[in-house]
Amino acid sequence: MKCQVCNHENGDAQFCEKCGSNLTGTHASSDPVDSVTRTDSASADSEYTHWSSNKESASHQPEPTRSSSASPVPSLVKETATVHSSNHEAPDHDTNQGSAGNQWNNFVQNEKVQQAKEVSKQYLTYFLSVLARPYQSMKTVGEQHALNGWLTMALFAVLTSTYVLITFGRLGAEGIFVSGFLRPLLFSAIILVAAVALIYGVLKLERITFRPKILVAQFGTLLVPAIATLLLANLMIVISYSFAISLLVLSYIMVFVAMNTVLFQHPLNRTKAAIDSTYSVLIVNAVLFYLMYRLLFSTIAGLLSPLFSPFGRL
Structure with a gap:
């Protein structure tokens, strides 16, 4: 038993081996103190546990929120929209390439026609002269x-x-x-x-x-x-x-x-x-x-x- 006066540890003795204080009254009175201390420490532990659990829940709360409900849906929608847009853009790109090829062919043909006209004009001038x-x-x-x-x-x-x-x-x-x-x-x-x-x-x-x-x-x-x-x-x-x-x-x-x-x-x-x-x-x-x-x-x-x-x- 611990002496309340000098804090000396004693066995089952009724008086402190160091200072001679009565340990019986202290033991009787120490139980409520010890119970109070234990109650306080338990409440403190429960409060610490509650605080730590709140902190952990607060620290881990955003990630489940981001990963569970909000985040995947926009990203999935965005990816789906990207896939659809790419699928829609591919034919448009091919169409644009086809139209560009047709325009280029028309341009080449028109250029040849213009060259033929120019040669014809020059030859006609040459012929008449x-x-x-x-x-x-x-x-x-x-x-x-x-x-x-x-x-x-x-x-x-x-x-x-x-x-x-x-x-x-x-x-x-x-x-x-x-x-x-x-x-x-x-x-x-x-x-x-x-x-x-x-x-x-x-x-x-x-x-x-x-x-x-x-x-x-x-x-x-x-x-x-x-x-x-x-x-x-x-x-x-x-x-x-x-x-x-x-x-x-x-x-x-x-x-x-x-x-x-x-x-x-x-x-x-x-x-x-x-x-x-x-x-x-x-x-x-x-x-x-x-x-x-x-x-x-x-x-x-x-x-x-x-x-x-x-x-x-x-």
Whole structure:
């Protein structure tokens, strides 16, 4: 038992071993004190437990509140909205890409159309200026006019094929697109390319320095009157066959004239060549005439054979 005076621990003695105080009265009176102390400590413990539990509940209250009810719903709604928005935006994005691709294709097509119009305007200006003075224009053209020369040769081949197609179409022939348009187109192109190649060969044989692009530009410039003649020939088919075919023959005569003019534009026989210039010019004319005869004759024969085949069998 503990002495209330000196706080000395005693056993079961009635008096304190140190100070001699009576421990019986203290023991009797100490029970209420001890009970009060224990009551106070218990209440303090309960209060501390209540305070600590309140603190813990206060400290842990926000997280369950955030995690249980409020937080997941907005985040889930937000994620769901994001998924839906992405699902809705994907087709819109594809649609935008498709429309952008279509716009780009339209832009490219429009740009090509504009370029074609610009080239057509430039060629028309070139055509009209050359038509008035073809020989003078031939002497002043340069390498930049080589494209105009190729366009002129292409027009010559197309107009020849159109003339043949219209002529035999009016005669009632059927299935003549290949033999009446494509074959004359190919043969006319071969004739013009052969003419340029023959000029090139003669100038090389004569050992004359020249530029191939200028050669093409000069030859194409001299073919401009032949283009105008072929246009008239296509228009005159409706009025008169005889006049139209005369214009066609005249346009091919101009091919020979253009070839020889370009040849004599250069100083032939400037050096000692293997062959005289007179014979070289005659040879290239003979070769071109033979090609023209064979190609055009085969074209006309191929078109006339279906028309006169019944008479041939008789």
